[in-house]
Every structure is written in C-alpha cells, then in structure tokens.
Amino acid sequence: MAGSNAAKAVRGRRPKSKDEILFDRELEDLPPELRWREWMLRVEAVIFSATEPVSREILARVVGKSCSIDLLIDDLREELRSRPYDIVAVAGGWQHRSRSAYASAIRASQAPTRSAPAYLSEHEAAVLAAIAYLQPVTRSELSTMFGKEISRDTIASLRDAGFLGSGPRSPTPGAPYTYVTTKHFLSAFGLETLRDLPDLERLEDDGLLSRQALVREELAKEGADGDEQDQL
Template identity: 60%
Template sequence: MTGAKPTLDTELSDFAPELRWREWMARVEAVIFASATPVANEDLARVVGQGVSVDLLIEDIQSELQLRPYELVAVAGGWMFRTRPQFADSIRSAADVSDQLLDLNDFEIAVLSAIAYHQPLTREGLKDIFGNEVSRDLISRLRQRDLITTGPRSPRAGAPYTYVTTAQFLVAFDLQSLRDLPDPEGLEDAGLR
C-alpha cells in the first residue's frame, strides 16, 4: 500500500516499564523538537500508550533539561523548545539572529497591542484609538511577521477587513492564550498605557 502511514507501536508491551517510559519521553521530545510550532497534548498522546499522562512525561523531560541552555515551555496551547532568556546575548553575538520583537518600533508595538486587546479590529477602529490613520504598510509588516491576520469582515458598510492576532503572536509574546495578556487597568496604573 503506497502512501500509507506506518503503524506505530504506542503500547510498547515488549519493553520493561522503565524503558517504556524513557521511550515515550524520547518520542514526545522528538515530536516537539521537530515541530516549528507549538505541539498540543492531544497530538503528543498519539505517540504514547493509551492512558499515559503526557503532562507527567513533559514534567520528566523538563526536569532533565534543567541544566541545559534550552527549556520546554507551554505556549499557545502547546509545547515548544525555547532557549533560556539568559543566553539571548550569547546567541545574538555568535549568530546573525534577529529577535522578531526587537525589530518592532514603539508604534508597531502599540498597534499590535491595540489589535490584541480589541480584536477583531478594523483600520478605522485603529484610527479611532490612535487619532490618525494606520498605514496599510504597517499592517502588512505585522502580517508578514505572522503576528496578525485578517479576521471576519466587519458588519459595517463596505464590510471592511478586521485584524486579529495569530498563534505566532502568542508564541512571540510567550502567552498560552489571549487571556494571559496583562490586565489593561494594571497597565494604566503602571503608566504603560
């Protein structure tokens, strides 16, 4: 049968219990390592035995990584490997790596924040917030970085596009969901809004 997926032995009945657990840990780690996007628990559950706790496997992997320069973190509803923050300067010094967020100017961050807090939001809605037109070029730059995308059409006359944040936005800002955004009142109290 050409193109059929190979059957994966998830139960590993022939393995000793401690070796079975290590194999499941290795499988989970390999799947996360190979993915450029966060991997959800339900996807990881496909490579381990029936009823095995993915969360316990993750905890054991995280424990083993404590002394490594990278960590396994929950972000955007899944799991990803991330370099520990204390190594950011080393990485920037050794390689031509630009941090996506460092490339944003203050106004781009403000527009991105407005979209995050008020989505779905039209360009007219952004104009109401900022008091002036937000350029299509700025919107395009945020879209090219996969931080925003088009949302549902607005019910207003002409049905303008709305903009919403993406899963990449959650990853870039290390958020599980939009509920993890800082409280707007707290930002105002801190003078950040």
C-alpha cells in the same frame, strides 16, 4: 441498511500509512519504567525537531493511549532544569526555548537561530499591541485610538510578518473587516494564550484600552458627519 452505513464509514476513513501500521505506540512489551522513558524520549525528539509549537494532538500520535502527556512534559522539564533551554507552553503547544538568562550570550555569538524575530518599528509594535488587546478590531477603530490614520501598509506589514489574520466582520456601519492576532504571534512572544498578555485586566479597568469606547466614539463621529451632510 446498517451494513451499508458501516461500509461507507470504512470507505471514508483515511487509510493508515505503512509507518503508522508498523509504529508501536503502546510499547506493551516493555516494563512500565522503560515504557515511560521511551515515551519521554519520543516526545522530546518531536518537540526538538519541530519548527513550530507542537500540539497535544500531535504528541498523542507517538505515545500510548493511557499516557499522560502533561506528566511526561513535567518529567522532561525536571530533567532540563540544569540546562540552558527548557520546554515551554506557547501558542497551544510545546516548544524548546533557550532560557532568557542566556539571551545575551546567543546575541553576542551572532549565530543564526531557528526563528529570528521579525523587526518591528515602534509604531508597528504599538499597533500590534493594540490589536492584541482589543481584537477583533477594525482599522478605523485603531485610527480613532491613535488619533491618526493607521495605514493599510502598517496592517499589511504585520500580516506579512505572520502576526495578524482577518477576524469577523464588524457590526458597525459598513461591516468593515476586523483584525486578530495569530498563533504565530503567540509563539513569537512566548505566550500560551492571549490571557497571558501582561496587565490586560488593569488596562481595561483603568479605561486605557476599551474597544467599546472606541466603537462609541466612531459611531458618534459618523453620526456627526451625517448631521452635517443633512444640513447641507
């Protein structure tokens, strides 16, 4: 029985590609200092060539099992200290980013960049910010907050730009869909996690952004509409 289970486990494994078999991650033939240097160069090459932030799991494929990726990144960033770009932590991974001090020079050059930011209207930016802070949030809750209807077109535009995804169903009556931000949102705005959003705690403490308050207002409005229909 045990032999049968082992055979099934072997059959269920993904066969290694030729590149994986030939690729030497451990570099045991190199002295420690050269091994570390080679791992640094591999990690930088992967991050440099990637179009999206590179996760820890991806980087682990090109270095030894005992290698500390965090220490490698620290050493790489130290070497780049005098350069106009850096390796930054965004969206759960790492990415090469030019330093903000050179943003005006890059804009003035009008050179095409790897990831041109999507243009957002003032209204779209405000809706996206509200979703980022209140997520998961429904379109109805957003409309309550803004005091006017948030159109499906606005939500669709933010989704098409890759900033929004579908969240869980809301527990409010009718169980409408909610909206949440994506990893692309984090990457586009240079955030590692949503905890890096500015002044989130202060906004909540001041009561300027409160999902619970929006839900209470929405339920109260629906209750008032129901009472009016009962009277009719």
